[in-house]
Amino acid sequence: MSAADSVMSESGDSYSYIRSALSYLYAHYNEPFSVSGLAEHCCISESHLRRLFKNMVGISPLEYLQHYRIQQACHLIHLNRLPVNCIAREVGYSSLSSFNRQFLQYMHLSPSGWKKEHLSERPEHEV
Numbered sequence: 001m002s003a004a005d006s007v008m009s010e011s012g013d014s015y016s017y018i019r020s021a022l023s024y025l026y027a028h029y030n031e032p033f034s035v036s037g038l039a040e041h042c043c044i045s046e047s048h049l050r051r052l053f054k055n056m057v058g059i060s061p062l063e064y065l066q067h068y069r070i071q072q073a074c075h076l077i078h079l080n081r082l083p084v085n086c087i088a089r090e091v092g093y094s095s096l097s098s099f100n101r102q103f104l105q106y107m108h109l110s111p112s113g114w115k116k117e118h119l120s121e122r123p124e125h126e127v
Contacts, residue, residue, distance in 0.1 A: 022064075035061050066106070075089070084111045
C-alpha cells in the first residue's frame with residue numbers, strides 16, 4: 001500500500017467514525033451525554049474522537065450537541081405547543097437555568113424572547 005493509499009484509507013476511516021458519531025448524536029441528543037460514551041459507541045478512544053471531531057467538524061462533540069439541542073428547541077418553540085421548561089427537558093436539559101444560559105449563548109436571546117420575536121413574524125393563518 002502506498003503512502004497516498006494509507007492517507008486515503010485513514011481519511012475514509014475518519015469520515016466513518018464522524019458519520020457514526022453524528023448519527024448517534026442525532027438519535028440520542030436528548031439523552032444524558034458523555035464524550036467517553038460516544039467514543040465507546042464509535043469504537044475509538046476518547047482523545048482520538050475529540051481530535052477527529054474537532055478537525056473535521058470544527059468544534060468539539062459537546063459543542064456540536066449543544067448547538068443541535070438548541071436548534072431542536074427552536075423548532076419546538078416555533079411549533080408553540082409546549083412551555084419552555086418542557087422544551088428544555090425534551091431536548092435533553094435537566095436544568096432550566098442551564099437551558100436558558102445555553103440558549104442565550106447561541107441565539108443571543110432568551111427562549112421567551114426568541115419565541116416572541118419569531119412567532120410575531122408568522123403570517124396570521126399559521127398562528
